[in-house]
Amino acid sequence: MTIVVVAAGALGVLGLLGVAHWYLWRRLVRDVSSPGSRYRRTGTALLVLLPVLMLLAAIGGRAFPLAVERWFAWPGYLWMAVSIYLLLALLAGEALRPLLLRLPFRRRSSSPLATEPEPAAVPAPAAAPAAVEKDIGSGGESSRRLFVSRVVAGGAAAVAVGVVGNGAYGVLRGPRLKHVTVPLAKLPRAAHGYRIAVVSDIHLGPILGKAHTRRIVDTINAVQPDLITVVGDLVDGTVPELGPAARPLADLRAKDGAYFVTGNHEYFSGAAPWVEFVRELGVHPLENDRVELAWFDLAGVNDIAGTAQGQGPDYAKALDARDRSRASVLMAHQPVTIHDSVRHGVDLQLSGHTHGGQLWPGNYLAELANPTVAGLERYGDTQLYVTRGAGAWGPPVRVGAPSDITVVTLASLQA
Template identity: 75%
Template structure:
């Protein structure tokens, strides 16, 4: 009938589009799917993390630079004075209040030269001590190279004089020549020997590094025949000889060598190698005081271990 083709055409149109006509909901090849697009929040989060990381790194670098800068400044400004009082049971009444200026590890060398020595000498003279004790590691070089740098030591002033014992660095630098030179500068070397002072004995032993040259510490020679009824103060560069000091009835040992650790993590290494790293401790009837030293070895930097010169004031229990 005439209406049949129209009905068929309408049915085809109602059923759907032809195969060549895309449906309204079909994705075209040029349109990215949600999985293919980078979400904007993820980009922002990555940028924030990068900014924070860079800020933290810059802050850490600034802190490190400031720490090293201050550590260098603390060396070049010179040591500060530290004061302690040490009671000694056998110290006579007449020696009560006796003051010993203890300085160690000056480490004269290419970096710390004559100006450094002058600062040390001026600091010691200002405290007007009864005695000066230079307990080793004065130099890092020969007399020929560093003699002028040590020259200000001749201006040290103390009522009972200035005394010197060798440190391990003296044996790297020509110990015999330095012993002779400090004697010329007015210091008295104590090479495994002692002297009697009013109220106590002062003894000194060579550093253990001298054993390679047959000139190590000899406690018998320094202390063997003394009157043990008198107090004895021992100058010994390295704290490790404290047990020998205890066996020989020493009342107080004055040492250096450790630099108080000088610079992290050196403090941990110093603790492994030494019975005491800094300060005053007791071993039986013997007390040990370890100075942080007045200079620096290696980089001229100290962090957490400022340089010092210690005034040790002896106290009598009979005063």
């Protein structure tokens, strides 16, 4: 039964992709070119090849080694993003198309001899003028439609390329710092101003590699935080493939050290080897565990994706034996676990996972699956902070959800 459902889902996705790319071909190729032209042949070939590369990129890590995956990850994922905004722009263009068709339009002759005197007209049968007038009108309407189709297609292409180009630049330049102050009732006065660097969703893989990690490490070290928390989804691949890309994490520096919890993508890649690898780098994994720092308890739970492997979150193990009079900060990759944190009296949960939606209007979909998509919110006596993450999954592009590393400054109510 499961195989049937998966197969039906896969066929449904392929069907939607087919319809979407047929629409793109119609508006970007067929409607703006003549049959047999070089543009039509090239455009048709691209709109067959690019979705194939997109599908290969989407399944790449599960079917190909990283060295092979890199060849189609760039074009495939970039086309994924471009196609989304092409579709949105073209659909918006459908509303403009009738208005553009009503605008005054003067057909210009393409003949350089159009302004020369015409030879004397030869008398024609009585019905000829009406026929000629009909042909001219038909030609004018055809030219008008061609012109409007080219304007809409060109405008949609410019918008899509511009949006994706800007979004890719934002990811590849590295995340920006974001500062948030969080008051905690149980935090002692001496800890007022304590700073935690929160980084999540780095997503090292076929596109983002060692240079990306280095940018993140340098950005964090530059602010000299008291504590560093790496809240899951570090990688999309195995330790042999991506270990060198993650190695700059060994240079993270903070007074109270750096800590790590798993995200769902670690379980796609082999969580246990990655936990041991980050430990070797000097980043301390918290697997349903906690550590007592000077001013508060720091706890961490495994991601819920580990449940199928018997490695899911265990709040009781991580939190039940602690001193409830001390403030507690919990690292949990997915915001949906917030209700467990409330039940266990956590003061502050640090999460990622959502990417803030990553590609607008994906934030609206993310809101359906997560209690908080980005930022700070309160649930009972527990506060939840969700970072948009420092990398990107799939397309190396962010639109309306810039990547960030957040410096959370804890404030004591006694200060």
